[in-house]
Amino acid sequence: MGNVESSSHYQKHLSRFLPDEQADIDSVFVAISGSGEAVGGKGGKPAKRDVTLTMLKAHVKEALPESMVVRLYNGMKSIPLSEKSPGSNGQVRKEQFVIFMSAVFKGNAEEKKGIVMKMISNTDSTVKGSHIIEFAEDLVGSVVHVLSCRKMLKGWNLKNVQNSTTGIKALASQLVSELKSADGKRLEGGQALDAVCDESSIEDWVFRVPQVSAFLTVVVQQGLLILHSLPDQEQETFPLLPECQGVRGSRFVSLLNIPSVTYINSHLPSELQHKWRLLFASQVHGESFTQLCGHIVNQGPCVLVLKDTDGYVFGGFSSCSWVVKPQFQGNNGCFLFSVSPSLEVFTYTGYNDHYMYLNHGQQTMPNGLGMGGQHEYFGLWIDSNYGRGHSKAKPRCTTYNSPQLSAKENFTLDAMEVWAVGDLPESAAGTGQKSILDADPEAQALLEMIGKGRKSDGLRDPADGDGGDN
Secondary structure, eight states: OOGGGGSSSHHHHHHSHHHHHHHHHHHHHHHHTTTTTTTSSSGGOOOOBOOOOHHHHHHTTSSHHHHHHHHHHHHHHHHHHHHOOOOOOOOOHHHHHHHHHHHHOOOOOOHHHHHHHHHSSOOOOSSSHHHHHHEEEEEHHHHHHHHTTTOOSSTGGGGOOOOOHHHHHHHHHHHHHBBBBBBBBBTTTTHHHOEEEEEHHHHHHHHHHHHHHHHHHHHHHHHOOOSSSSSTHHHTTTTTTOOOEOOOOOOOOOOHHHHHHHHHHTTTGGTTTTTEEEEEHHHHSOHHHHHHHHBBTOSSSSEEEEEESSSOEEEEEEOBBOOOOEEEEETTTEEEEESSSHHHEOOOSSSSSOOEEEEEEEESOOEEEEEETTTTEEEEEEEEEEEEEEEOSOOOOOOOOOOOSSSSEEEEEEEEEEESSSSOOOTTTTTOOOOTTTHHHHHHHHHHHOOOOOGGGGOOOTTOOTTTTT
16 A cells, blocks of 8 residues: 555645544544554554445444435545555545545535535536435425534524425525536526536636535534534634524424524624524514514614514614614624525615614604615514514615515515624623613603603513523
């Protein structure tokens, strides 16, 4: 057998890993190959046994779908050997295994392109769009599968979210929508299925869509249990899924699924991606605009999710705390999004600063919650007469360039939930529920001036909490 470990190409990839990481990779290769020979001992010789597909499946067990295990194996086999070695019989050698890990964990898009190509299709030098869509669905589904199997859903209970099947297809479609064919054209609609992509197309895709690399890392790391327990690894890999807080019991079922949570979370500022805390859910706290306001004001940045009676799911991210006042608020970190029938995020255009708006109890200004557009023509609007809303965009919302998000321009609200993201702001810590007028003295003073007084005092929640999450 050739002296594979002494090759400069192999050593270059091996040197990317710290000694503890090298030892972990060695031990996993030994565990998969079933070789009892020590690795990393005198001379640093690799195990003599290579890895077969059967061995890899036996190691992974139920942690990954079988289709993804086959894809990983094809990716490993695609690594060219530095020296011809008789007797490998198309199996995965130690050199290929290490270089595969180097590309997945440390490599750039150029290094990943060949591996991803072979994971998509093991036979062709070009791949069809339909095969890429299948790969993307397999990749997203494998992430959900392995995180559930390894009990790493961070408090998200599959019983408290929507079924992931639809979300997997939606997120896969979103990832593939960023792909360009070999002739440089963006793939859209039905033509995506028959489009032909080469290695340069895949490299561009992996470079521009970071979720592809992030998901592949999670699948390999947790599926093979490799480089998963070292001190600096978990922090890098898991802003993917935030910790879920505030959901108690089975009464609440989110409008979101695991793939849509990961997608929305990936668009939040990095300092907010580690935690989501349920503030309000109409099925728990009731269909009341006063309840909604009372639960979300001064709670920091939030994700709002709505479902209309036609089944469309959509919402927005408010980058600042909601405050009741008759002026627009927020900043250009806000965005709108669609979850169903398609998954997409719409960010600010720079056209105006109508990011977010929350008002209640006035006669001269619109009362409700809005994001984007303008008064009476919001990109997203929930009327203070709870249950009614609109999403107006002809052709697009001026603030976020979003289309009409609801099935009908004027919609009926079926359900709504609001999540605080990131840590609780200091201004809200240690305070009980307040009247929505306590949140903004200006609004209170204005109501006093027009003779309305504080009629919401009788609507206050108990000071010791909402009690609605049980």
